[in-house]
């Protein structure tokens with residue numbers, strides 16, 4: 001994509017150093033296989049909006065109620081982002097301002113519970129996210145955390161354990177969802193348990209959001225009090241976060257509006273937690289780019305894309321299984337595959353390094369009950385959203401698994417790595433990125 005005649009000429013003239021760095025990243029994205037499950041490639045129109053002049057605008061507040069003048073156009077963009085998100089996820093409330101998934105989670109937690117309250121989330125080593133109670137994260141520092149795990153036999157959430165822990169520790173809020181969970185999130189079963197102990201249920205659909213939007217993954221809306229997501233994973237939008245509620249309700253904590261004494265809606269409290277609670281000025285260029293992405297996701301083409309993402313993950317899982325790779329939970333329902341490398345006699349760290357040298361980008365990942373540290377790990381996570389965006393299909397999935405297997409079988413073999421890297425380049429050239437830059 002670097003060959004485009006007019007592309008980035010202003011940057012090139014103004015700051016050649018940064019231009020060169022950008023071109024190296026352009027070429028890395030072009031010529032490597034992106035298998036990181038949380039990554040994707042946005043469309044060129046989204047890039048244009050995200051790289052546009054709305055980055056200049058201060059717009060603290062919400063559409064129609066800003067602390068700054070000159071917000072009429074960014075208001076239109078934010079309103080469209082909200083309307084499209086509501087339609088996409090069939091929900092009554094959305095806040096498109098969180099700068100990231102982590103900030104969406106922080107805002108949801110700070111709205112629904114108090115510092116020191118008990119939360120329950122999926123153990124990081126079992127597929128959870130840092131913000132679900134890891135001790136190194138705000139969630140683990142501000143709240144009392146009880147982690148649940150997956151079952152050793154099935155690799156799926158162990159609901160016997162979840163129920164037992166819930167009854168014993170009475171968390172105020174339960175988080176479902178994760179970053180390395182290959183199966184559908186079991187919203188209904190979590191709701192049952194949350195109801196038994198009177199807890200709030202929060203779903204974090206950062207990973208499967210695109211599949212939720214197109215009906216390929218169950219919707220959390222009927223079951224969860226609050227739903228958070230990122231916009232840049234399977235949803236294929238710009239990097240950012242979002243908070244939703246299927247239904248907006250009066251807040252159960254008795255918070256009233258100062259003058260009228262009216263009981264506030266939960267939506268009002270969520271909005272104030274995001275701004276002024278934890279953020280200042282919203283990233284209006286990114287919010288406008290979210291609107292463009294949601295518009296794309298509402299098109300029939302996007303449903304075909306997400307179906308292909310899932311088909312590709314299943315093809316890849318089958319190919320891996322046929323080469324005696326062990327998959328946590330035995331396979332996948334989504335875009336994520338978690339490979340346990342223990343029987344291959346290689347660590348996640350070594351596999352990630354060797355594959356990176358061969359032009360295949362994956363991330364090392366803990367597997368449930370991992371004996372190794374998070375820096376070494378016994379597993380790796382792969383995903384199909386990015387390579388599916390390039391247009392790759394089942395044949396390529398089989399080819400990619402062959403290449404992965406060649407490297408993993410002998411991570412020290414420089415000749416193999418070199419050969420695979422050349423093959424990866426040829427494969428990538430057949431599925432070019434950002435052709436808009438090639439004219």
Ligand SMILES: *Cc1c(COP(=O)(O)O)cnc(C)c1O
Pocket residue numbers: 038099100101102103105128129131177178179204205206207230240241
């Ligand atoms: C990616 C992810 C997030 C956080 O997103 P950031 O934008 O990186 O902060 C939160 N929750 C889950 C489950 C995720 O996978």
